[in-house]
Amino acid sequence: MQSRRSYEDFDICVVGLGYVGVTLAAALLTTGRRVLGYERNPAVAGELARGELRLAEPGVAEAVAEGVGAGTFAVTSDIDGAALPPVVIICVGTPIETGGTTPDLSHLRSATESIADGIDDTTVVIVRSTVPVGTSRGLVLPILGRRTPEPLLAFCPERTIQGQALAEILSLPQIVGGLTDEATKRAADLFGTLTDEVVQVSSLETAELIKLVCNCHTDLIYGFGNEVALIAEKLGLDAMEVIGSANQDYPRPTIHKPGFVGGSCLTKDPYLLRYSVAGHDHTPDLVTAARTLNESMPRLVGERVLAALRDQGQDPATARVLLSGFAYKGRPETDDLRGAPYEPLLEYLRGRVGEIVGHDFVVPPERIEALGVKVTGITEGFTGSHAVILLNDHVRYGDLDADGLVARMAAPAVVYDTWRVLPSSTKAMRLGRA
Numbered sequence: 001m002q003s004r005r006s007y008e009d010f011d012i013c014v015v016g017l018g019y020v021g022v023t024l025a026a027a028l029l030t031t032g033r034r035v036l037g038y039e040r041n042p043a044v045a046g047e048l049a050r051g052e053l054r055l056a057e058p059g060v061a062e063a064v065a066e067g068v069g070a071g072t073f074a075v076t077s078d079i080d081g082a083a084l085p086p087v088v089i090i091c092v093g094t095p096i097e098t099g100g101t102t103p104d105l106s107h108l109r110s111a112t113e114s115i116a117d118g119i120d121d122t123t124v125v126i127v128r129s130t131v132p133v134g135t136s137r138g139l140v141l142p143i144l145g146r147r148t149p150e151p152l153l154a155f156c157p158e159r160t161i162q163g164q165a166l167a168e169i170l171s172l173p174q175i176v177g178g179l180t181d182e183a184t185k186r187a188a189d190l191f192g193t194l195t196d197e198v199v200q201v202s203s204l205e206t207a208e209l210i211k212l213v214c215n216c217h218t219d220l221i222y223g224f225g226n227e228v229a230l231i232a233e234k235l236g237l238d239a240m241e242v243i244g245s246a247n248q249d250y251p252r253p254t255i256h257k258p259g260f261v262g263g264s265c266l267t268k269d270p271y272l273l274r275y276s277v278a279g280h281d282h283t284p285d286l287v288t289a290a291r292t293l294n295e296s297m298p299r300l301v302g303e304r305v306l307a308a309l310r311d312q313g314q315d316p317a318t319a320r321v322l323l324s325g326f327a328y329k330g331r332p333e334t335d336d337l338r339g340a341p342y343e344p345l346l347e348y349l350r351g352r353v354g355e356i357v358g359h360d361f362v363v364p365p366e367r368i369e370a371l372g373v374k375v376t377g378i379t380e381g382f383t384g385s386h387a388v389i390l391l392n393d394h395v396r397y398g399d400l401d402a403d404g405l406v407a408r409m410a411a412p413a414v415v416y417d418t419w420r421v422l423p424s425s426t427k428a429m430r431l432g433r434a
Contacts, residue, residue, distance in 0.1 A: 021091030026063035084118035154187035157211030163332020177207030223290030229258035262328030267339035312412035330394030393419035
């Protein structure tokens with residue numbers, strides 16, 4: 001009879017090595033832990049097992065490569081029937097169903113089922129995936145309960161931002177909510193070795209809600225900046241003057257400047273929160289309104305650019321348009337395309353303009369080409385284009401000779417600077433400025 005495989009000599013198993021999982025694994029490796037990564041995608045698992053990482057995130061690739069070299073990080077795409085380490089952390093994605101607003105929890109269900117046979121009543125299982133409130137208790141717990149009657153289950157949300165994830169995991173307070181006092185303590189002890197402050201809360205559900213309200217609050221703040229911009233524009237005022245002057249040396253909460261709102265969390269978590277309370281006779285109207293407003297902005301920009309072309313005698317159907325800044329944000333820089341505003345804008349422009357070319361300072365060219373967009377350098381992209389749309393606020397835009405680039409464009413040379421990263425003297429359209 002074949003003996004059961006065992007990974008019990010590892011300290012921790014991280015399930016799902018996407019953005020959340022691999023950055024957590026890197027953080028754990030920096031503390032000297034022996035980490036087993038479980039990734040169902042064989043291609044991704046193979047790359048990571050060789051110490052290769054396709055992610056623009058400071059310090060993470062180095063930690064992964066060092067871990068592989070030292071034998072403290074191993075990756076597998078098969079844990080069926082294997083005895084797992086004493087701590088298992090689930091980091092799989094919880095996307096919104098395509099074309100809808102309902103969360104797809106199939107990855108979480110599958111991941112939980114994959115680990116269930118490898119745990120026992122001493123294994124601490126931590127859910128780090130962002131989920132609707134009640135998911136850990138309602139979905140994860142019953143699956144684990146088939147293996148052990150009293151699982152040590154905790155929820156500890158990820159709350160980092162792209163571009164500084166490793167530094168934040170090792171410095172920000174970590175939220176911990178457990179099914180039992182013992183589960184809470186065990187999870188808190190683990191995260192207490194990563195950061196100086198662990199916030200223990202009373203339940204799984206409290207910890208789940210904290211993650212959602214953090215991101216929904218951020219979406220709301222950004223949405224208010226966009227609302228101010230739309231109001232200022234209607235009144236013939238400069239939104240940046242209004243916001244900058246209102247914020248100057250004033251101690252109340254800062255008003256955010258207008259711009260696109262993207263990323264995998266902010267575009268998804270409002271729907272998870274709304275789903276959480278759908279059966280409790282409540283609709284989070286404020287959260288919903290902010291998300292609706294923020295989702296409208298890419299198409300609004302597209303409509304304005306096409307209108308500007310027409311107003312100046314250029315048929316959009318024969319126009320060449322440069323989209324620059326495909327990553328969902330520019331600062332801190334990232335190559336993350338999840339939830340990026342290019343997607344609805346690209347969908348709107350296709351079939352309405354003659355040619356679309358693309359540029360990004362960080363995103364690899366092949367990833368832009370995979371979107372069906374011809375990749376160009378920034379100078380070549382401006383040259384001969386009738387319109388240019390800057391989608392994020394990468395710091396390198398500030399180093400450009402903006403007037404020189406605009407001079408290389410074809411008439412009517414429409415530039416839409418969504419984040420106002422070009423010098424104010426540049427002849428560019430800007431949201432919230434008449």
